Amino acid sequence: MTNTNEGVSQTEKFKRVPTHIGIIPDGNRRWALSHEMAKHEGYAHGIDPGMRLVELCAAYGVKEATFYAFTVDNTKRASAQIEAYTAACVKAVEAAANRDYNIMALGNEDSRFFPSKLSEYANKRVNYGNGVLNINFLVNYSWKWDLSHIDGSGMSPGAVEKAVASHDIPRIDLIIRWGGRRRLSGFLPVQSVYADFFVVDDYWPDFRDEHFLDALRWYQDCDVTLGG
Amino acid sequence: MTNTNEGVSQTEKFKRVPTHIGIIPDGNRRWALSHEMAKHEGYAHGIDPGMRLVELCAAYGVKEATFYAFTVDNTKRASAQIEAYTAACVKAVEAAANRDYNIMALGNEDSRFFPSKLSEYANKRVNYGNGVLNINFLVNYSWKWDLSHIDGSGMSPGAVEKAVASHDIPRIDLIIRWGGRRRLSGFLPVQSVYADFFVVDDYWPDFRDEHFLDALRWYQDCDVTLGG
Numbered sequence: 441m442t443n444t445n446e447g448v449s450q451t452e453k454f455k456r457v458p459t460h461i462g463i464i465p466d467g468n469r470r471w472a473l474s475h476e477m478a479k480h481e482g483y484a485h486g487i488d489p490g491m492r493l494v495e496l497c498a499a500y501g502v503k504e505a506t507f508y509a510f511t512v513d514n515t516k517r518a519s520a521q522i523e524a525y526t527a528a529c530v531k532a533v534e535a536a537a538n539r540d541y542n543i544m545a546l547g548n549e550d551s552r553f554f555p556s557k558l559s560e561y562a563n564k565r566v567n568y569g570n571g572v573l574n575i576n577f578l579v580n581y582s583w584k585w586d587l588s589h590i591d592g593s594g595m596s597p598g599a600v601e602k603a604v605a606s607h608d609i610p611r612i613d614l615i616i617r618w619g620g621r622r623r624l625s626g627f628l629p630v631q632s633v634y635a636d637f638f639v640v641d642d643y644w645p646d647f648r649d650e651h652f653l654d655a656l657r658w659y660q661d662c663d664v665t666l667g668g
Numbered sequence: 669m670t671n672t673n674e675g676v677s678q679t680e681k682f683k684r685v686p687t688h689i690g691i692i693p694d695g696n697r698r699w700a701l702s703h704e705m706a707k708h709e710g711y712a713h714g715i716d717p718g719m720r721l722v723e724l725c726a727a728y729g730v731k732e733a734t735f736y737a738f739t740v741d742n743t744k745r746a747s748a749q750i751e752a753y754t755a756a757c758v759k760a761v762e763a764a765a766n767r768d769y770n771i772m773a774l775g776n777e778d779s780r781f782f783p784s785k786l787s788e789y790a791n792k793r794v795n796y797g798n799g800v801l802n803i804n805f806l807v808n809y810s811w812k813w814d815l816s817h818i819d820g821s822g823m824s825p826g827a828v829e830k831a832v833a834s835h836d837i838p839r840i841d842l843i844i845r846w847g848g849r850r851r852l853s854g855f856l857p858v859q860s861v862y863a864d865f866f867v868v869d870d871y872w873p874d875f876r877d878e879h880f881l882d883a884l885r886w887y888q889d890c891d892v893t894l895g896g
Contacts, residue, residue: 513895583861584825590818597812622865625895629857633811637850637865667741667853 448499452653455660458613460504461497462635464627465490467619467643469521474643480524482645487532489647494536496652497573504574506609507532508627509545512582515553522553530557533577540569546606547581554580565608576609583626604630611635613664616655618644636662676727680881683888686841688732689725690863692855693718695847695871697749702871708752710873715760717875722764724880725801732802734837735760736855737773740810743781750781758785761805768797774834775809782808793836804837811854832858839863841892844883846872864890 465486472482490507497505509529515522534557537543545561547554558579560566565574589605601607606628612635615627620641624632638655642648693714700710718735725733737757743750762785765771773789775782786807788794793802817833829835834856840863843855848869852860866883870876 511895516896582825583858584828587815587818587828587858588820588823588825590815590820592816592819593821595816597810597816600812600815621890623863624861625893626861629861630811630815633852633854633857635851662849665853667739668744 448495450499457501460612462612462615463507464617465644471643471645480520483524483528485645506576509577540572542567542571542574544576545579547579548585614659634666676723678727685729688840690734690840690843692736692845693872699871699873708748711752711756713873734804737805737807768800770795770799770802772804773807775807776813842887862894
């Protein structure tokens, strides 16, 4: 059991901190190409940024972080890429486990693309230590798979949030996307309905603490209305 | 029948134009306050911008535009505001009808908040003239209402798009939101999954052609991947 806040000192106070952050760590392949590597070599460089980000979340009082690890759409890519992002995803989960974080891997586990090494985390939360942060990894996730669990016959609209496959993941307050693209790409459509959306132009492997702090600086002045 | 492109000359060429644009015309109340009016007085100033925008869409080859008129969440507001946005919504639909646009009002019509004057457009498209543009108005819409129509028992995930209440509205390529907020606020979660998101800081009543053109300039260089 290691200290979750290793090397992170909270140096800035915010008026308001998001409870739950969604992370879209995009740009691994473009980063690799810009470093004269093959596309698939980018993913391994996305693990350390993820660990640093969860340490920052814990230090600044964020309670939950959900990472867009890989999707069913992504499984149509070249096999070298599939192997590389699957390995990176497993390593990221293993790096986060056995600390003070609770871990869940959410996605379609009835598929050969769901890594067997993550089956103990599949669609259930495994708690560790003081559980200062819930970390969810979307693994072989698909928004269509998620929503197709809604069985609306006779359902009141208010029950929709509890009917999706991802019902254990609560509403997201802030989504941060790296790599410059300004879209959700199928990331948890139900939990994202009221989320504020912050885009970092840098690629994910170029993560810096300042990206996270910029997002929190921006978020503290967003006016939360929940559609009202 | 009037000419739909009145006063619009297409002066700029784009590499790629979105087929379907989502419009979140936010900031009417803040605009009113900044002009020393009561909040509800802002909505009436949002009708002409909408007409201008659809003329621009038609002139530049956009095929469909969906406006976030008002939501079930919005019906919790003060009654003066409800009356004002309902009146503005009816006027906007009437202004768009009897031209070369096909019109639909999509939302929960089994409610007193759905304006009876729009019942002929309720959840079905009414075609006019040459139908150069489909215009959809979300009227008393709610994302929970929309998704609660999914009856997932035995459904394949691929059928989700056809199962929502809004199944007649296709995938959105570009969402433009006025008023500076960077969130979807429950706007068509299924159709928005792959949409690129462009935010205009100005309030909706301050609409200028340049906002639309800026969005198209930005969009033409977005790399469309549909999650792949």
